[in-house]
Structure formats: structure tokens, C-alpha cells
Amino acid sequence: MTTDTLTRPTLPPGPPCRWLGLPELGALRRDYLGFLSGLQRRHGDIVHLRLMHYRDYNFFHPEQVRELLVAAHEGLIRWERAIEVFAAAHGQSVLVAEGPAWKRQRQMLQPGFAPKRVEAFAPLMVAATEQALAGWQSGPEFGFESAMTQLTMEVILRSLFSRSDTAEGRRAADAVHAISLIGMQEMFWPASAPLWAPWKTGKRRALQTLDGLIRGELARRRAMPDFQGEDLLQMLLQLRDPQGRPLGEQALRDECMTIFLAGHETSAAALTWWGWCMAAHPEAQRRAADELHAVLGGRAPSAADLPRLPWLQACIKEVLRLYPPAPALLSRISTVPLQIGGYTLPAGSMIRLTPGIIQRDPRWFEEPEAFRPERFDPASGHAEIPRGAWLPFGAGPRVCLGSHFALTEIGLIAALLLQRYELAPAPGRPAPIPALRITLRPTEPLRLTLRPRG
Numbered sequence: 381m382t383t384d385t386l387t388r389p390t391l392p393p394g395p396p397c398r399w400l401g402l403p404e405l406g407a408l409r410r411d412y413l414g415f416l417s418g419l420q421r422r423h424g425d426i427v428h429l430r431l432m433h434y435r436d437y438n439f440f441h442p443e444q445v446r447e448l449l450v451a452a453h454e455g456l457i458r459w460e461r462a463i464e465v466f467a468a469a470h471g472q473s474v475l476v477a478e479g480p481a482w483k484r485q486r487q488m489l490q491p492g493f494a495p496k497r498v499e500a501f502a503p504l505m506v507a508a509t510e511q512a513l514a515g516w517q518s519g520p521e522f523g524f525e526s527a528m529t530q531l532t533m534e535v536i537l538r539s540l541f542s543r544s545d546t547a548e549g550r551r552a553a554d555a556v557h558a559i560s561l562i563g564m565q566e567m568f569w570p571a572s573a574p575l576w577a578p579w580k581t582g583k584r585r586a587l588q589t590l591d592g593l594i595r596g597e598l599a600r601r602r603a604m605p606d607f608q609g610e611d612l613l614q615m616l617l618q619l620r621d622p623q624g625r626p627l628g629e630q631a632l633r634d635e636c637m638t639i640f641l642a643g644h645e646t647s648a649a650a651l652t653w654w655g656w657c658m659a660a661h662p663e664a665q666r667r668a669a670d671e672l673h674a675v676l677g678g679r680a681p682s683a684a685d686l687p688r689l690p691w692l693q694a695c696i697k698e699v700l701r702l703y704p705p706a707p708a709l710l711s712r713i714s715t716v717p718l719q720i721g722g723y724t725l726p727a728g729s730m731i732r733l734t735p736g737i738i739q740r741d742p743r744w745f746e747e748p749e750a751f752r753p754e755r756f757d758p759a760s761g762h763a764e765i766p767r768g769a770w771l772p773f774g775a776g777p778r779v780c781l782g783s784h785f786a787l788t789e790i791g792l793i794a795a796l797l798l799q800r801y802e803l804a805p806a807p808g809r810p811a812p813i814p815a816l817r818i819t820l821r822p823t824e825p826l827r828l829t830l831r832p833r834g
Contacts, residue, residue: 512530542611801833
């Protein structure tokens, strides 16, 4: 894997990348997933680009993905430009940190997201969903994406702070949307202008909204020394490192911000695409509704029920395959020479992995563009999916810390929604087109038809 005696320095195939790769950077900015998918079709599983001062290596084979994210992870760090962009909102949270700081934060936080701890939030998720559903109006034009954004915002506010505020949640959701759009644009510039720059008004206001929310909640909790709840903020306040030290005030703010942003945005994106897949595939939806009726008999689901709903779980996994919330920008920089796929990668190489392309590869997924949840049923006859071919939460030591929280939330919300409503495409509206905005969202807000179940 890593040695001083590596040979074969020949570069992998790729486009010529003249003019410092500026045409390629423009193509990435216009259609990130489409451009990289075309490179894989033309050049294979390892593609080299020369982008500005970076030697950029793209890997599309599951074995290479696992080798990089698992076996070689100690020789990789996050891409510095992405870290700069994320740090504007996340500070130095576990999402951004590297080296010993990251290991310390990850070890401290991991117990708080263990399955048993997450299951304790299931009743809260159910209550928030039932309250939201009670206020929905069925009809041919329902703002489904907006509803999912507001619902997951409500869930994370209750889970993190044990409170909710609809108006504040809407302001925060708008701020998250603005930050995502701006962040995606900034990825393609070598540096960001200072936040005080006149054209940074939108980002400045969005960050002020989010920072005000988090710091306000920290101050409110500090004024409640007798608080007896078990929310995520309380978990953060009780954390201690091996030396017995708690998180400092800035560290608390940063970890809260990451939990808040990641816990809301990715689940909202996944549920949006799940709603579309159910609406566009009525037979799969009917089977999921029948399964819910057979298992639950009309009662609300619990976390313990989710393993007893294999078809619903397969539908969610298939949605995460077709429309992973984070389909790209899984980028690393090598700190040591690496040998991957027979090629030598010098230290300082950019390594780019793209789940949104790997998860639609016909070698690993029959009819890869089709919605086929049965591929996740071992008894269906579908070929075994290689490890590293399905990675909506990443892989290796930096796998998403909140993956179990997200899957529990998505499963419970999906179950409650299908118990009450039948979903169908809105009349006259085209199928949604995916767009990469840090997370994967439709280019136009998704609207669906909602019909109450009898």
C-alpha cells in the first residue's frame, strides 16, 4: 500500500486538460455528476485530470474505494478547499477536523450515536411526524419537498434542543438552503472572498441566522442547570475526553452546528427522493403499504418495528442508491505516496470518489437506472452487491456518524406517511431532475399528489 519503493509512475488515462484544466473545471461546475460519468465511460475506473495545481485521480471501482477509505485512510486527509468551505458554518467540528483532533472528537461523540441511544429518539421522531401529518392538506399539488424539509427540521430541533419553533425552523431551513447553494459555487474557486465583502450579504445573513440559533440554544441551556432531558445537546455537555475534559464553548457550538446541519439536510433530501420514487412506482408503494398494515395493523411504528419491514427498508436503500444525499465531493488529499490499481499516486494527489456514479454502475447493479428495491433482498436472485458499491454514508473510519439516526428517522417518517397517504405524481408536472447542491436536490421543488388512505 504505502512504500518508498513504488514503481510504475505512468499516469492513468484521462483528457488532456489544457489551459490548466479550466475547461474541465467549467464542465464540473455545470454538471459535476454528468461530466465525471462521461469520463468513466471513456477512460475506465481510474481517470487522471490535471486541474490547476492538482493531480486529480478519480476512482470508480468498489475495490479501489474500500482500499482508499479503509486500508489507506491514515495516508489521506480531507481536501483543504472543501474544508475551508465547510468550516465557514461547521467551525472545527468532527466533520472538519483532522489527525489527533478528529480522533479525539470522534471517540467522544461515537457513543452518543450508538443504536440504543438513537432508538431513544424514535418516539420523538414519531410524535413530530404525527403532528406534521395532522396539519397537511391532501390534494393534487402538495409541496412535498418543502414539507420534508420542515419535518426533518422539526425532528432535529427536538432531538438536539428538546424544543421546536416553526417560524425559527423555517428561517433556519432557508439559511441552510442558501448555504448549500453558495457552498457548491465556492468549491470551484481557489479561495473565498472575506465574509464582509458586499456580495457576501446572502452568506453572511444565513450564517448569522444559524449561528444565532445555535448560540442562543447553548445560552438557554446554560441557564437551566436542573435540566433533566436526554437530548443531543445534553449528551454533548456531558462528554469528557480521556483526560476528563469537557467540550469548550466553541467546540460545543461547532458540534451542535454539524449535528444540526447534517441531521436535517441529508434526511430531507433522502425523504424527498423517497417520496418521488414511491409516487412514480405505485406497485412498490402498494407493497410497502400492505407490509405496514400486516406488521403494524394501524398502530404507529417504533424503532423495533423497522427490521420487521424488509420491503420498506429495501425501498429506502434503493432510493439511497439512486439518489444518495451526498453523491459526490468525497475528496481526499494523499499525505504519502500510495499505490492503487497499479498506479503510483504521489503525496499531495487529489483523490476523488463519486458514490452517485459508482451506485449506478451496471456491473454491480442490474438495470442500474431502474428503481428495483428487490436488489437488496438476498432471496431475489440479484447478484451480490460488492462492498464499496453502495456507500451513501461513506465508508471506513470517517463513515457518517449519524447514519443510524438518519436511517431510523427516514424509516419512521416513511412508515407513518404511507399509513396515512397514497402518493402520486402531480398532474402535468415532469419528473424531477437531480441537481448537486452539496446535497442532491431536484432542480425545481418537488410537488406530489396526496390522497388519504381509506
